[in-house]
Amino acid sequence: MIYLDAAATTLQKPDEVALAIADAVRTCASPGRGSHAAALRAAERVHAVRALAAETFGASTHNVIFTHSATEALNIAILGLTKPGDTVVTSSLEHNAVMRPLYEGRRRVRTVRCPPACPQTCPEGFSRALRGRVRLCVCTAASNVFGTILPVADIARICTQRGIPLVVDASQAAGVIPLSISALGAAALCTAGHKGLYGPQGTGLLILSDLCRPRPLVFGGTGSFSAHLSQPDELPDRYESGTHNVPGILGLGEGLRYVRKRGEADILRGEQELIEHLCSRLSDSWEIHGRGKANDHTGVLALTHRSLSCEDVAQRLSGRGIAVRAGLCCAPMAHRTAGTLSRGVVRISVSDLNTAEEVRLAACALEEIGECRQ
Amino acid sequence: MECILALKTLTAAMELRRALIAAGMAAPVVALPREISSQGCAQGISIPREQLSRAEELARRVAAGRWRVFCMQGDGYREVRG
Numbered sequence: 001m002i003y004l005d006a007a008a009t010t011l012q013k014p015d016e017v018a019l020a021i022a023d024a025v026r027t028c029a030s031p032g033r034g035s036h037a038a039a040l041r042a043a044e045r046v047h048a049v050r051a052l053a054a055e056t057f058g059a060s061t062h063n064v065i066f067t068h069s070a071t072e073a074l075n076i077a078i079l080g081l082t083k084p085g086d087t088v089v090t091s092s093l094e095h096n097a098v099m100r101p102l103y104e105g106r107r108r109v110r111t112v113r114c115p116p117a118c119p120q121t122c123p124e125g126f127s128r129a130l131r132g133r134v135r136l137c138v139c140t141a142a143s144n145v146f147g148t149i150l151p152v153a154d155i156a157r158i159c160t161q162r163g164i165p166l167v168v169d170a171s172q173a174a175g176v177i178p179l180s181i182s183a184l185g186a187a188a189l190c191t192a193g194h195k196g197l198y199g200p201q202g203t204g205l206l207i208l209s210d211l212c213r214p215r216p217l218v219f220g221g222t223g224s225f226s227a228h229l230s231q232p233d234e235l236p237d238r239y240e241s242g243t244h245n246v247p248g249i250l251g252l253g254e255g256l257r258y259v260r261k262r263g264e265a266d267i268l269r270g271e272q273e274l275i276e277h278l279c280s281r282l283s284d285s286w287e288i289h290g291r292g293k294a295n296d297h298t299g300v301l302a303l304t305h306r307s308l309s310c311e312d313v314a315q316r317l318s319g320r321g322i323a324v325r326a327g328l329c330c331a332p333m334a335h336r337t338a339g340t341l342s343r344g345v346v347r348i349s350v351s352d353l354n355t356a357e358e359v360r361l362a363a364c365a366l367e368e369i370g371e372c373r374q
Numbered sequence: 375m376e377c378i379l380a381l382k383t384l385t386a387a388m389e390l391r392r393a394l395i396a397a398g399m400a401a402p403v404v405a406l407p408r409e410i411s412s413q414g415c416a417q418g419i420s421i422p423r424e425q426l427s428r429a430e431e432l433a434r435r436v437a438a439g440r441w442r443v444f445c446m447q448g449d450g451y452r453e454v455r456g
Binding site: 034041044051227 | 384385386403404405
């Protein structure tokens with residue numbers, strides 16, 4: 001199979017990821033639950049990943065929270081920092097992992113239009129929107145549909161000037177764009193572990209600044225302060241109730257090591273080149289959406305066929321052994337912004353472990369499908 | 375086991391343990407006796423009494439959060455610094 005759906009999850013992982021997971025399943029117990037060898041081994045290894053994540057994202061070690069997904073991290077940050085009726089500013093490219101907590105939590109949402117083909121205009125919109133009684137700003141660092149890289153540093157600067165906490169959704173950016181919570185001055189940074197960080201599914205990270213302490217969403221055993229019925233105040237325990245996903249976390253650690261060894265800049269450049277090559281091979285049968293300068297995008301391409309539906313294209317590609325995503329990709333606001341809400345798109349997304357040959361074959365398949373009339 | 379550096383979280387204990395090991399000290403994480411855990415501490419690192427000053431110096435350097443020191447006196451642990 002040629003897997004080109006890395007924006008959903010990276011399927012190809014460095015070998016070390018699977019090895020670490022298998023080893024953890026066999027040898028690691030639960031960190032903080034006992035002082036026997038298997039618990040201590042787990043504690044040491046989990047701590048090493050926490051320290052690595054802290055270094056990667058410019059945070060203190062205790063401010064790195066392991067979650068089960070970016071969605072969980074975003075829910076904690078968004079719902080824990082605001083209350084019903086609060087005004088929250090977002091970009092128009094947000095995923096439902098941001099939008100649904102806001103709507104279900106009855107927050108007032110003020111959306112800044114960010115055209116995916118020209119993200120440079122976004123900060124101006126944020127500057128206008130971040131006025132009055134705004135409780136929180138939530139912004140993606142890169143669109144999951146169009147790959148658009150948003151100028152989060154500029155947006156963060158405005159938030160800092162106005163004293164408004166910023167939550168960065170780094171799900172599509174972590175691993176391809178260096179992000180430091182301390183350099184940005186953001187309140188929280190949320191990411192999946194199983195996309196550009198090459199960890200397994202079921203992993204995510206919530207990185208907090210020293211001043212950001214959202215209310216927890218989940219309460220329970222932490223292996224600490226067991227005599228108390230109240231949730232501990234100390235981090236990371238406050239947000240990590242229940243047994244850790246130790247195999248997942250240790251797999252994520254190997255993914256993080258891979259990214260740090262390769263370097264985000266090289267990974268991004270490689271992915272951009274693959275997508276550029278694909279774009280250059282597309283015939284007039286295809287329309288590319290939301291794409292500006294190549295440097296403004298990650299390794300994600302959104303396209304539609306002149307007459308075939310997105311689902312049909314994805315099915316035809318699947319029949320040729322090529323995996324892509326079709327539809328709205330859980331981001332209806334982004335589609336509304338780009339004018340693709342009614343049809344959706346075919347999303348092709350690459351990772352550092354895709355090859356030029358795979359992309360060449362995908363281009364050939366698109367060429368064949370492109371000639372189809374229905 | 376003579377003294378215990380007691381910390382509030384496992385993360386703080388692991389951070390300190392790493393620093394102690396890097397400085398060439400054995401730093402086993404130990405289960406806290408009830409008399410210490412009931413005082414708001416979650417994790418402990420066992421330290422030989424003669425290495426206590428050096429361990430505390432390292433703890434200050436890595437800013438491993440607030441720690442308390444308990445040493446064995448008679449039949450139980452007594453806090454000597456907190």
